[in-house]
Amino acid sequence: GENVEQHPSTLSVQEGDSAVIKCTYSDSASNYFPWYKQELGKGPQLIIDIRSNVGEKKDQRIAVTLNKTAKHFSLHITETQPEDSAVYFCAARVSGTYKYIFGTGTRLKVLA
Amino acid sequence: NAGVTQTPKFRILKIGQSMTLQCTQDMNHNYMYWYRQDPGMGLKLIYYSVGAGITDKGEVPNGYNVSRSTTEDFPLRLELAAPSQTSVYFCASSPNPTSGGAKNIQYFGAGTRLSVL
Numbered sequence: 001g002e003n004v005e006q007h008p009s010t011l012s013v014q015e016g017d018s019a020v021i022k023c024t025y026s027d028s029a030s031n032y033f034p035w036y037k038q039e040l041g042k043g044p045q046l047i048i049d050i051r052s053n054v055g056e057k058k059d060q061r062i063a064v065t066l067n068k069t070a071k072h073f074s075l076h077i078t079e080t081q082p083e084d085s086a087v088y089f090c091a092a093r094v095s096g097t098y099k100y101i102f103g104t105g106t107r108l109k110v111l112a
Numbered sequence: 113n114a115g116v117t118q119t120p121k122f123r124i125l126k127i128g129q130s131m132t133l134q135c136t137q138d139m140n141h142n143y144m145y146w147y148r149q150d151p152g153m154g155l156k157l158i159y160y161s162v163g164a165g166i167t168d169k170g171e172v173p174n175g176y177n178v179s180r181s182t183t184e185d186f187p188l189r190l191e192l193a194a195p196s197q198t199s200v201y202f203c204a205s206s207p208n209p210t211s212g213g214a215k216n217i218q219y220f221g222a223g224t225r226l227s228v229l
Contacts, residue, residue, distance in 0.1 A: 001171075006154070032216065034217070038138075041222070042222055043204075043221050044115075052184060077191050089154060093216065098160070099157055102155040102156075104152060104154040
């Protein structure tokens with residue numbers, strides 16, 4: 001079945017440095033890839049998304065890149081701040097449905 | 113602006129007991145989802161619904177049932193609770209897809225933490 005792999009599982013960076021989280025998907029027909037941020041005790045919240053007809057999308061300090069040929073997409077956070085500390089999930093929409101397969105999450109710690 | 117509301121926030125069940133996790137949304141979204149989140153395992157889809165009266169299985173439906181009698185409510189039923197159902201459960205909703213049918217933002221509730229002992 002469809003699968004999404006996410007790496008790394010934990011990531012620690014110094015405040016001000018960049019963080020990169022990578023995901024690989026198996027369904028070559030997937031066409032929509034959201035990223036979610038989950039703070040402690042809360043539900044996931046969408047932070048950025050990308051469709052398969054776009055290679056890169058930016059929103060202030062965050063960006064997502066997509067390589068359809070290699071079937072992987074990445075989240076980039078620049079100038080990290082302590083409030084960026086959270087668990088981040090990638091997801092891929094299952095083609096022909098509105099179901100999503102999620103990655104296993106990355107716990108990001110931004111050290112002040 | 114309530115969004116997606118889940119109740120209860122916490123619950124402890126004994127093996128074999130039953131319960132219903134409630135989920136309601138006030139955004140008039142047609143699509144609703146139930147996920148479970150186990151440590152280090154991400155979110156697994158249990159059931160989803162594309163509108164009132166329509167439900168379908170996700171990745172891990174065994175041991176659960178759902179109903180969708182109204183647009184607002186999407187309760188998840190556990191009939192015979194088992195320790196394997198100890199998890200955090202999230203409900204989500206989304207509007208009809210936009211941007212050519214691809215974009216489909218999900219809004220999540222705060223979760224229900226369930227322990228089965």
